[in-house]
Amino acid sequence: MQYAIRNPQGGPTGTQYAQANDIITLENAHTSGAYPKRPIAVVRGQGARVWDADGHEYIDCIAGHGIANLGHCHPAVTAAIQEQAAALVTCSEVLYNDQRAALLSELTARIPGGLGRVFLCNSGAEAVEGAIKVARLLTGRPGVVATMRGFHGRTLGALSATWNEEYRKPFAPLVPGFSHVPFNDLAAMGAAVGDDTAAVLVEVVQGEGGVRAGDAEYFQGLRRLCDERGALLVLDEVQTGLGRTGRWFAYEHVGIAPDVLCLGKALGGGLPMGAAVWQEALGSLPTGVHGSTFGGNPLACAASRAVLRTLAAEDLPSRAARLGEQFMAKLRAIPSPLVRDVRGRGLLIGVELRQRVTPILKGLMERGVLALPAGPTVVRFLPPLVIQEAELEAVLDVVREVLLNGDGSFAGGE
Numbered sequence: 001m002q003y004a005i006r007n008p009q010g011g012p013t014g015t016q017y018a019q020a021n022d023i024i025t026l027e028n029a030h031t032s033g034a035y036p037k038r039p040i041a042v043v044r045g046q047g048a049r050v051w052d053a054d055g056h057e058y059i060d061c062i063a064g065h066g067i068a069n070l071g072h073c074h075p076a077v078t079a080a081i082q083e084q085a086a087a088l089v090t091c092s093e094v095l096y097n098d099q100r101a102a103l104l105s106e107l108t109a110r111i112p113g114g115l116g117r118v119f120l121c122n123s124g125a126e127a128v129e130g131a132i133k134v135a136r137l138l139t140g141r142p143g144v145v146a147t148m149r150g151f152h153g154r155t156l157g158a159l160s161a162t163w164n165e166e167y168r169k170p171f172a173p174l175v176p177g178f179s180h181v182p183f184n185d186l187a188a189m190g191a192a193v194g195d196d197t198a199a200v201l202v203e204v205v206q207g208e209g210g211v212r213a214g215d216a217e218y219f220q221g222l223r224r225l226c227d228e229r230g231a232l233l234v235l236d237e238v239q240t241g242l243g244r245t246g247r248w249f250a251y252e253h254v255g256i257a258p259d260v261l262c263l264g265k266a267l268g269g270g271l272p273m274g275a276a277v278w279q280e281a282l283g284s285l286p287t288g289v290h291g292s293t294f295g296g297n298p299l300a301c302a303a304s305r306a307v308l309r310t311l312a313a314e315d316l317p318s319r320a321a322r323l324g325e326q327f328m329a330k331l332r333a334i335p336s337p338l339v340r341d342v343r344g345r346g347l348l349i350g351v352e353l354r355q356r357v358t359p360i361l362k363g364l365m366e367r368g369v370l371a372l373p374a375g376p377t378v379v380r381f382l383p384p385l386v387i388q389e390a391e392l393e394a395v396l397d398v399v400r401e402v403l404l405n406g407d408g409s410f411a412g413g414e
């Protein structure tokens, strides 16, 4: 298959036909260098499948790093974007807007536990920044206690809460007031939270940190601790929110509600969208303390409303729970000495290996399956929640082939 791109030489906007190599060369000439890129150029998607410029088909268990919960080009999202693009794309939050008003109402109705105030933004990191600001503003305290292996984004505030030294070190000094304690360790959190703590900031299931879920007792303990000490419990559900783990929000698995919730990724149906959502009882922000020019734009709000409608209409959280259990059971049944552990919730699934993950990801990709790492030794599967059972079976066949590969070509390599 050939793909049309704009003429890179500028001039009249003629098209030229480019194959994957042309696209890769052109992108490499100007890209930031920040991403560990794979040598395929994806140009089209439908459901859980994407196609590269050379016409190869892949089952997409990356899903835009967990964005495409509804799959690629879901007709409801496409129609909402098309319709809104013809009505109104941009409208600052200093003015009111029909799509934004409806989204705020529909989103807060979906979030259990009294979370009724929303700051709309454009990414997960921006949602975390918003949550940190809300916590500092509303408590009047500076401290944020986050967890080891936690990932909260790359902007300087969010990065200060992110644990991985590799991401943090080049950018020191970071924002003061942040500390890290072991995840799923209530005693360690108890020792760290004091009179100056504004927020305890944690993921319910650590995604990037290796697909690790905290226990219900841990989160119930965090809830009590924050209440006793006057800190806000901030849950980062940028990756786990909106059906991914088999419930609308992962905190529903652990029987508590947060003070502040961070959302992103799937929220915009592929358009940039994030939200910091907090308890109605905490009140609203003083006028003028925070803002985001693109935040709450009608186009992203319309897409987001289509996401919420479709998640409900197709009961995708339940589907994620059911398919995730089946997929994990079948992964566990693969008799490979390379596998140390299979874990996850819903369709956020990690396979921890006894070796580095890179050659396995490459083996999967060469056989038409796209997956992610979660740290150096964990393969992470984040398929669209609409993935078909036959597609998951096809993924399993490929995983089996790669993990059981008799010639040893995947063992031990980088």
Ligand SMILES: Cc1ncc(COP(=O)(O)O)c(C=O)c1O
Residues within 6 Å of the ligand: 065, 123, 124, 125, 126, 128, 151, 152, 153, 154, 203, 207, 208, 236, 237, 238, 239, 264, 265
């Ligand atoms: C839990 C969590 N928080 C925050 C972020 C940052 O989101 P973004 O990349 O949209 O800034 C991510 C991204 O992977 C994430 O997984």
